[in-house]
Amino acid sequence: MIKKTLFFETDIKKDGLLKIEKAYNKMLEEMNTGVTGYYDLPINQENVIEDIYDFIATNEYLEHNLIKDLVVIGIGGSSLGTRAIDTLLKFSHNRNIINIHFLENLDPLYLINSIKNIDLSKAFIVIISKSGTTIETISIAKYIFSLLKDPLKGLDINQKIAIITDKDSPLDKLSNERGWKVFHIPKNVGGRFSVLSPVGLFPLAVLGYDIEELLKGANIMREEFLHHGPNLLMFKKAYFYYKNANEKNINILFSYSSMFEAFNKWYIQLWGESLGKKTKSKKRVGLTPIGLIGSIDQHSFLQLIIEGPKDKTVTFLKLKNFELPVTVPHISLPYLETTDFANGRRFQTIINTQCDATIESVIEADVPVDLIEINELNESSVGYLIYYFELLTSAVGAMFNINVYNQPGVESGKQKLKIKLSK
Structure with missing residues (x-):
């Protein structure tokens, strides 16, 4: 289903093997003691799945597919994973004809113009906040509520809203009071690791x-x-990142399909927020994630990779089967005859050959490279890919001996915002 290849040195000495074994054991300990619950999200969720499908089957709007727009109000881990998976799979045959809108940022131009594209009379609203107090999410929710108060619209908001939050959070308490449907996020699952939860x-x-x-x-x-x-x-791969963190501190995900653009953003949050930390001895560690799309960024960032500073590693994501046999027409245009070598070729063949050629060029430039090849995009392959990157993140963090699952730097900014706006 998914093939992984490393093109850099994989001969690891005894101390490196011990480091790997220690990291693996730490991850097992995290799994077995519940330090983080994402490890077990692929299993033991039968009740969650049943609850989700029961709600959809009994909700008067969702059951009969009466909604036109699905509005997800959430930010960061509350939206990036869902957006990534939907973008990867949105051309699949089983996707319902529903427009999905992610209301994330407090930028008023973005917000107002996004809402213009939503038919609130035929919308279902999902509000996602683990803490239940995320300022962007709650502020946008309040604004949406104000638009739904018009009695002339005749909307039953209680049937057109679902809440996803921690049990006993302020948002959970409000939902119970209002009679809104609530799905709970496991307490030990952080936002950026939560896409495989409700x-x-x-x-x-x-x-x-x-x-x-x-x-x-x-x-x-x-x-x-x-x-x-x-x-x-x-x-x-994780050990290579750890061992070379000072010299190779920029990790590039070079994805060869525009459908990976949202996935790249999900990866950037996962990698950056999880690994940018201070150790117990106050040493600053971290690896900088960058997401690129092929072949577009061959015409921009690739120059920096090949001839710029040797401070980068590159992971290529390659989709082998796009399932669309679109070809370059057999057309020869005056003055452009030098491009005729592509005539009759499938677009899929060209973009994947571009990926192969770029990999060779980057390897020749002595930049560490690995390749992840996906046969086809479907729910199973995407679930595999999500979990792979989550495990990789935990493995690198275990080697750095940091807390992968907190974000004290982010929390500091939240507190300062609250103080400033309270004055």
Whole structure:
């Protein structure tokens, strides 16, 4: 389903193997003691899935597919994962004909113009906040509520809203009082690791995706992790990142399909917010994530990779089957005859050959490269890919001996905002 190849040195000495084994054991400890619950999201969610499908089947709007717009109000981990998966799968045959809108930022121009494209009389609203007090999310929700107060619209908001939050959060308490449907995020699952929880599962199910297959794909990767342990190729990659962190502190995800653009953004949050930390000795560590799209960024960022500072690694994401046999027409244009070598070729063949050629060029420039090849995009392969990057993040963090799952730098900014706006 998914093939992974490392093109850099993988011969690891004894101390490196011990570091890998220690990191793996730390991850097992995190799993077994519940330090973070994302490890077990691919399993033990039968009740969650049943609750989601029961709600969809009994809700008068969702059951009969009477909604035109699905509005997700959330920011960061509350929206990036869902957006990434929907963007990857949106051309699949089983997606419902529903427009999805992500209301994330407090930029008033973005917000007002986004709402103009929403038919609130035919919209279902999902509000997602783990803490239940996220200022962007709650502020936007208040604004949407103000638009729904017009009695002439005749809207039953209680049937057109769902809340996803921590149990006993302020938002959970409000929902219970108002009679809104609530799905709970496991307490030990942080936002950026939450896409395989109700945070992603509910809106994706409303869109028509097979969320059981999504979890099955993630569980394939989970089983590989448990079965192969420290021998998993992922740990060699993680160790390389750790060992070369001072010299190779920029990690590029070069994805060869425009459908990966939102996935790249999800990866950037996961990698940056998880690994940019201070150690117990107050040493600053971290790896800088960058997301690129091929072949577009061959015409921009590639020059910096090949001839710029040797401070980067590159992971290529390659989709082998786009399932669309579109070809370059056999047309020869005056003065452009030098481009005729592509005539009759599938677009899929060209973009994947561009990927192969770029990989060769980057390797020749002595930049560390690895490749992830995906046969096709479906719920299973996407679930596998999500879980792979989550595990990789945890592995690197375990080697740095940091807390992968907190974000004290982000929390500091939130507190300062509250103080400033309270004056």
